[in-house]
Amino acid sequence: MDTNDTNTSAKADDAIDTLNGLIETCKDGANGFRTAADGIEDANVQRLFSSYAQQRQEFADEMKQMVTRLG
Numbered sequence: 577m578d579t580n581d582t583n584t585s586a587k588a589d590d591a592i593d594t595l596n597g598l599i600e601t602c603k604d605g606a607n608g609f610r611t612a613a614d615g616i617e618d619a620n621v622q623r624l625f626s627s628y629a630q631q632r633q634e635f636a637d638e639m640k641q642m643v644t645r646l647g
Contacts, residue, residue, distance in 0.1 A: 588646050595643050599636045606632035 609629035613622045 592643050592646050595639045595646075599639045599643070602632045602636035602639070606630075606636065 606629045609625045609632065613625035613629065616622045616625065
């Protein structure tokens with residue numbers, strides 16, 4: 577393995593580590609917004625928080641696909 581392969585592999589590993597951290601952050605956000613939505617009586621705010629939760633889950637799913645592509 578030459579130096580370029582090592583550098584490329586290390587960069588991919590760094591990217592994967594960063595993406596995995598962001599995935600967890602998005603999952604935590606989605607769970608937090610779901611919990612908040614469940615605790616709100618105002619239907620408009622409940623829908624807003626639910627949409628934020630869905631958005632965070634979609635972000636996490638997209639990043640999971642990136643991790644898969646990176647290895």
